[in-house]
Amino acid sequence: MSQEQKDQQERAFEIAREFEVDASPEEVWEAITHGTGGYLWPMEAPEPRVGGSAAFGSTVTAWEPPHHLVIRSEDVGFPTQSVNQLEHVIESRDDGRRAWVRYVHSGIFTDDWDNQYDGAGRHTDFYLHTLREYLTHFAPRPVTFATLNGPEVSTAPDAFEAVGRALGLDGDGEGGSAGAAVGAAVGVTGPDGQLLDAVLDFRNPYFIGLRTDHALVRFFGRNHWGAPVGVSVHDFAADADAKANELAWQGWLNGVFSRP
Template sequence: MPKEFEIAREFEVDATPEEVWEAVTAGTGGWLWPMEPPEPRTGGKGPFGSEVTVWDPPHRYTNRVEDVEGISEQTLNQLDYTVEPRDEGRRAWVRYVHSGIFVDDWDNQYDGASRHTDFYLHTLRQYLTVFRGRPVTAFATFDGPEAAKAPDALVTVGRALGLADDTAEGARVRVTGPGGQVIDAVVDHRDPYFLGLRTDDALLRFFGRNHWGHVVGMSVHDFAPGADAAADEETWKGWLNGVFSQP
């Protein structure tokens, strides 16, 4: 049964309005995923078949798409960003609203979208405050194998990295990555649904989508000079597959 939804968040960030605007419109993959940047005008073409309905840099940007991915003519998806200066323009206040219509499994879809929103916006703040001014050189995103649907799949990932179950957000850690490589990192985000690790050169994101009937996924936002997206995917996807192929 189609039903409307709205997910709204507000936050302040140590970045200028112009830097926030660049982050949400350039489509670089620094915090979300690479996408076609919107045409810089109201009525222009937005990413994933959307239309730009508001374009007022660096204050307001909205895109809207109907019949999402051909699912249903009743489907609607709209993303709205409002950005205002704080501290004489040295910082910014951001209001983000994701609204539209979910057609099926409304409660599960809403819960998943709401929790993903918090994690994505957290990653945006990490990007703006830690990697500001550094271009992303490689981005990779992929899913784990079917076994990564297990109820404890994200817990399994944390343990495979060498994290204790009670390692808290903010901890400085040494984790074990692909090929046994030891990686110095900060646990920049951790809850039962998502895990975020920040290194000197990358944001590593682990998505516990097993909570919504899917498999654990991962994304790598790599800022190291000369980084290669295909290599990042090959090494980390191989590691993630290996986590769930252990006897």
Template sequence: MSQESEKEFEIVREFEVDATPEEVWAAITTGTGGYLWPTDPPEPRAGGAGPFGSTVVAWDPPHRYVNRSENTGRPGQPLNQLDHTVEPRDGGHRAWVRYVHSGIFTDDWDNQYDGADKHTDFYLHTLREYLTYFAPRPVAFTTLNGPGGSTAPDAFAAVGRALGLTQETATGARVAVRGPKEFEAVLDYRDPYFIGLRADDALVRLFGRNHWGAPVGISVHDFAPDADPEATGAAWQDWLNGVFGQS
């Protein structure tokens, strides 16, 4: 790949959350799957091993954590860095967070950047939901992708309808969700690309990755004491396959 085809990117977000800096630090460094996906926790020192083959660049708990991956092995992304800064607010009862995702994309830069930019908002929203409603409860995580038909341009709209959502269903509404079994949840996030559902014991996240040429995805962060991630994954997989007429 030539140098001319490489292009740097930077995605920056700042927000406050009703959690202490220590609670935010635990969420972003322990890798439990409470809001993102399970990862090996980083080695707690600068120069230590980070998740997915990264290296810890900065380690100052509970204020600064940076990891950096070079030669990531991911197609089209030879460099990736995640930078978290956490500061106390309101005497330490709240926290301010600055998140910077930077690196290099090489292939289809506009599409990769658009996907990363929009995913960032959804992931950080899920972090706030986790910290506000569920941390530090133990979690069982599962994730899955839809069949080939879920890459179609209108696939995610079909998923929303199958859940029982209408165009008028507003964020913040409590809804009866028609998933593998019907359950009550708050529609905590909704745009053309993502749907977030917050049940009493789970965060269900739906990803309209068909907009970037990939299948629709679902992740479930289950905080119920009797959570069974394999059964949960199988049930949602059957449901998602059924939305697209596949078994």
């Protein structure tokens, strides 16, 4: 491979988002440092100092609670990425009752840049939306987290459409919530055909978000980027069982893709 070809593959990226949320800066800080299982996945809390260790072998390069956090890794451990940095800037609004957040994800992708960048940007929007849902409805309750992937057939280009149909959001299933708008109360068909009452808090061709009284259930159309469809469950019930949630939704997802 020529140096020019290598340089074309190894390209820097930056994904920046800004939003406000009905939570104090301190609550946002707690979520991004110790409560990641509530909206992302459980991670090792960063060591509270510049130079401290953080998840996946990364390093804290800025630590100013509750306003500025930067975590950086130059040994990401993935063949498609060589540098990864996450920055949060948090400011108070409405005398501390709300917070403004600027989030910047940057680094270097080393392969298939366009596909990696598109996937990272769209996942960022969904994860940050889930962060706002967590802060607004569930924080600081403890969370039980489960995540799972569909079978190989769920990598097909149209696979995520089957998820919407199976939930009853697109005319099939027993939920009767076809055509529901984001923010609407819906009845969806969950594991073992159980009808679940939820709010459809997010929906686009790539992701579906459901919020029940005790959980955030997230559906990921990663087939758009060549990976299997995924499901994550952030369960805030006192008696939540991660393994039971995993098995129930794995059975549901496998069933979606075993239908004719």
